[in-house]
Amino acid sequence: MNARETGFPRADAEHDFLRARRRQVLSRLATWLRREPDDVNIMLPFHEVVEALGWEGERRLGPRVIRLDSIVGSVDRGRDFDRRFRPTSSRVRQRWERLALASRRGEAIPPIEVYRIGDLHFVIDGHHRVSVAHALGLESIEAYVVQVRTKLNPSGIRHRGDLIVKDYRRLFLERVPLAGEARAAIVVTEPGQYGELGEHIEAWGFRLMQDEGAFLDRTTVATRWYESEYEPVVQMLRQADLVGDRTEAEAYLWVACERYRLIRTHRWDDEVFETLLRDRGR
Known part of the structure; x- marks a missing residue:
């Protein structure tokens, strides 16, 4: 783990949350200073991605171990976390710290649930678990995966703005x-x-x-x-x-x-x- 260790798990879990919040605020400030688009730090909305790429079908793959950096979006919790799953407010703090404390104590954490599109993953359930895993410096996480097939390949999608190009391309290829x-x-x-x-x-x-x-x-x-x-x-x-x-x-x-x-x-x-x-x- 890259997280701070004091020997007091509860205090460390609290520091984990505060550090994650600070990093989120600093990231927003850096984005503003660089005059980057607002969507740079926003996670990709799953339904918008599917709409842009065109849904074809899905199948359950079951439990897998996936890389944390492949998780780029969410089904419905985009307002609580940024693109790196850092908390955007103190609203999620209580649950977040409970999970961080459990992780530090070595307690079993249930797998998250995700949709997979290409090499990208979108969280159905487990946003807090992903956020804590990032904060603790982990590189992978266990997940139940549902693979979604789309008409267009999702390669090249980095930010929300990239969906516009994909959507126009999908419509073009239909015509x-x-x-x-x-x-x-x-x-x-x-x-x-x-x-x-x-x-x-x-x-x-x-x-x-x-x-x-x-x-x-x-x-x-x-x-x-x-x-x-x-x-x-x-x-x-x-x-x-x-x-x-x-x-x-x-x-x-x-x-x-x-x-x-x-x-x-x-x-x-x-x-x-x-x-x-x-x-x-x-």
Whole structure:
């Protein structure tokens, strides 16, 4: 344990709580001084994460030993603890100190209950136990785990604000059901760009159906767009050194919008690229 040891478990448990509260306040102050977003120290709400990623199913895994640093959120107790499960007020003090005292005395502590999404865990029951374990310097904890499957991979989620991007991406992939490498290739950093790209692809698909005089489902349109439009254009953008610091999908969206603004046609010729290169240099 990294916690303070005086030989008096009750006094040590009280010091544990006060130290955890002090660290929580100092963390809030540091966040304010660094002008970081407010959500940096807020634990992730489970239901918002599931909504952003898209729920597919769940199954019970039973008892497991999980890393404390993998626990990033809560089902319903986000106001009582911060992202590191430090208490945000003295409201939880009495129960917190009872658990800290039991832990210091070596008494058996029941496993917590969590949802698992990818490598992340969200507490159903046991917030105080997680908080005490952090305060005592532990690295892992016993838990009953329920694994939740989602449509999107939760990788990249660090703060609550990251859920906005995931939510827009999920909606985009419902409108444009790409698969495999094509699905992985389409990445943008601003949430609204997924909406712009989705509308662009739907418009492209509508023109394609008009040209061919036949109805095409969303999956077919997505595949045709990626293979006959997106990949050739991105290849030209690479060759013309027009990708820059953007993702390739962002570069495609940029040049596609510029195409309509510049010439109102579907041509990809030297004149268009020369104009784009001039605009980039401004």
